[in-house]
Amino acid sequence: MTELAGGPPGLAPLWAHDPPTAGPYRLLGRLGAGGQGVVYLGEDEQGDRVAVKMINIDLRDPRARSQFMKEIAAARRVAPFCTAQVLFADVDGERPYVVSEFIEGPTLFRHVREQGPVTGNALHRLAVGTATALAAIHRSHVVHCDLKPDNVVLGRDGPRVIDFGIARAVGVTETVTSQVVGTIAYMAPERFRNDGVGPACDVFAWAATIAFAAGGRPPFGNDSLFAVMHRVVHEPPDLPPLPPDLDDLVRQCLAKDPADRPEAEHVLMRLLGQDATAAGPHRREAMLEVGHETAGAPTPNQPLPIPTPTIPVQARTGGQDAPTAPAAGQGRPAATDDGWGRRLRREATDAWGVSTAIFLGSVGAAAGYLASGLVGDAAAAGAATFVVVYLVRLLLAVALGGRSHQT
Ligand SMILES: Nc1ncnc2c1ncn2[C@@H]1O[C@H](COP(=O)(O)OP(=O)(O)OP(=O)(O)O)[C@@H](O)[C@H]1O
Ligand SMILES: [Mg+2]
Numbered sequence: 001m002t003e004l005a006g007g008p009p010g011l012a013p014l015w016a017h018d019p020p021t022a023g024p025y026r027l028l029g030r031l032g033a034g035g036q037g038v039v040y041l042g043e044d045e046q047g048d049r050v051a052v053k054m055i056n057i058d059l060r061d062p063r064a065r066s067q068f069m070k071e072i073a074a075a076r077r078v079a080p081f082c083t084a085q086v087l088f089a090d091v092d093g094e095r096p097y098v099v100s101e102f103i104e105g106p107t108l109f110r111h112v113r114e115q116g117p118v119t120g121n122a123l124h125r126l127a128v129g130t131a132t133a134l135a136a137i138h139r140s141h142v143v144h145c146d147l148k149p150d151n152v153v154l155g156r157d158g159p160r161v162i163d164f165g166i167a168r169a170v171g172v173t174e175t176v177t178s179q180v181v182g183t184i185a186y187m188a189p190e191r192f193r194n195d196g197v198g199p200a201c202d203v204f205a206w207a208a209t210i211a212f213a214a215g216g217r218p219p220f221g222n223d224s225l226f227a228v229m230h231r232v233v234h235e236p237p238d239l240p241p242l243p244p245d246l247d248d249l250v251r252q253c254l255a256k257d258p259a260d261r262p263e264a265e266h267v268l269m270r271l272l273g274q275d276a277t278a279a280g281p282h283r284r285e286a287m288l289e290v291g292h293e294t295a296g297a298p299t300p301n302q303p304l305p306i307p308t309p310t311i312p313v314q315a316r317t318g319g320q321d322a323p324t325a326p327a328a329g330q331g332r333p334a335a336t337d338d339g340w341g342r343r344l345r346r347e348a349t350d351a352w353g354v355s356t357a358i359f360l361g362s363v364g365a366a367a368g369y370l371a372s373g374l375v376g377d378a379a380a381a382g383a384a385t386f387v388v389v390y391l392v393r394l395l396l397a398v399a400l401g402g403r404s405h406q407t
Contacts, residue, residue: 004029008104011041022052022097023090034150036170037095041102049102050087051162057170059091068169071142072098075165078140081288082133082295084153084162098169103160108213109149117240118213126152126159127210127246128271129295133161134206134264136288138199143168145197147205148186149212158296168197184225185218189233189256200258203267207253208237215240219254245270357393361386 004011011029014020018040020027025042031051032039042052059065072089080101088099108126112118118126130152137144144151146167153160188204191197211219219237220228237254239247249270255261262270265284268291269275274283365382372378 025050025052025099027052050099051102052097052099054095054097055170059096065091071165071169074140074142078142078164079136081136081292082129082158082160083136084160098166103153103155105154107150108152108154111154112213112216117216123214125295126213128291129159130161130206131264131268131271132288132291132295134202135268137164138264143197143199144202147202147209148183149209184228185220185222190258192229192233200261203253203261203264207250210250211239214242357386357390360389
């Protein structure tokens with residue numbers, strides 16, 4: 001595939017018949033194509049990059065159209081924890097399209113194909129990040145319906161789940177188009193029995209995705225359609241070697257009966273070493289933030305943050321039932337960008353910390369003057385005390401999660 005110079009890796013030029021724009025978005029190139037349509041890299045009027053998915057379905061039927069918009073509106077309300085935010089959708093033109101935050105990086109599928117299985121801390125962070133995304137998605141009463149390695153992008157700040165709710169929105173016309181939505185190897189057994197699609201299907205798909213990441217193949221194989229379906233419904237999973245706790249969790253999530261699978265929030269808590277039975281609403285919300293930070297931890301051997309769940313989730317963007325026009329700067333998640341950097345910036349200017357350092361610096365200067373009787377020595381002692389107090393407090397505050405973080 002020809003790559004477009006200057007663009008992110010994998011970006012191909014537009015084809016001759018591709019539209020140059022979608023509503024207010026300029027289309028810059030093709031990111032890829034899947035079962036539902038083509039995904040373009042786009043740019044909004046402020047120059048922020050977005051992913052524009054043009055969907056291959058006919059939405060002329062008003063009932064299907066309103067159902068589609070309802071599903072997308074629900075997806076827009078999902079909090080931006082380890083997810084690519086859905087920003088906008090339009091069904092009025094010739095072809096419907098959904099706009100979401102652009103995440104630069106390879107998909108999990110491509111990463112495993114090119115670099116081999118994910119192991120150690122990277123596997124743990126992947127499991128935490130994808131479980132965090134799933135918990136956030138389910139909190140908004142959205143079911144992903146198509147979680148798989150192609151729908152996880154490994155961004156610079158950790159894994160991000162994309163495409164949530166779109167399969168279900170497209171599924172409203174499934175009877176018309178007879179398309180099978182989703183990928184068989186990650187589908188839960190109840191989907192083949194035509195039982196309702198619920199959050200437990202996503203938990204199954206999460207576990208199958210993690211097994212793929214760790215072993216390079218899905219746990220029920222990927223040969224012929226019927227062979228895979230048979231194994232999903234009747235046979236135990238064939239898992240790669242996993243750490244014992246993760247092995248246990250993945251097996252439970254792959255239970256044939258959806259009632260035997262844990263909920264996504266419980267999966268996340270277990271991954272974070274928390275007691276899944278003792279969770280109140282605030283604790284659960286804080287878990288999403290802890291999960292997001294853990295998944296984006298910059299160094300492989302960094303210890304997990306100590307969860308002190310006192311932070312409520314920041315107010316979500318959107319909240320309206322019908323998708324509206326995109327606002328400037330919506331291409332970035334509001335609440336979660338870069339945990340360590342954000343904490344460092346906040347603590348560096350923390351008024352309490354700076355005043356404490358100034359006060360102790362003055363004490364140091366006074367002590368210096370008393371000891372030497374020289375103004376120059378007093379100033380040097382004051383300045384040294386200020387710098388030491390300021391830096392020590394800053395390091396402690398950032399490492400422990402921050403004083404202002406916990407109020
Ligand atoms: N928000 C996004 N940010 C970055 N890249 C994206 C985004 N959405 C999609 N892509 C890219 O576009 C490619 C095609 O996505 P698409 O969803 O059409 O295909 P798929 O995931 O393979 O299949 P499916 O149609 O079942 O979801 C993805 O593999 C990914 O590389
Ligand atoms: Mg996709």
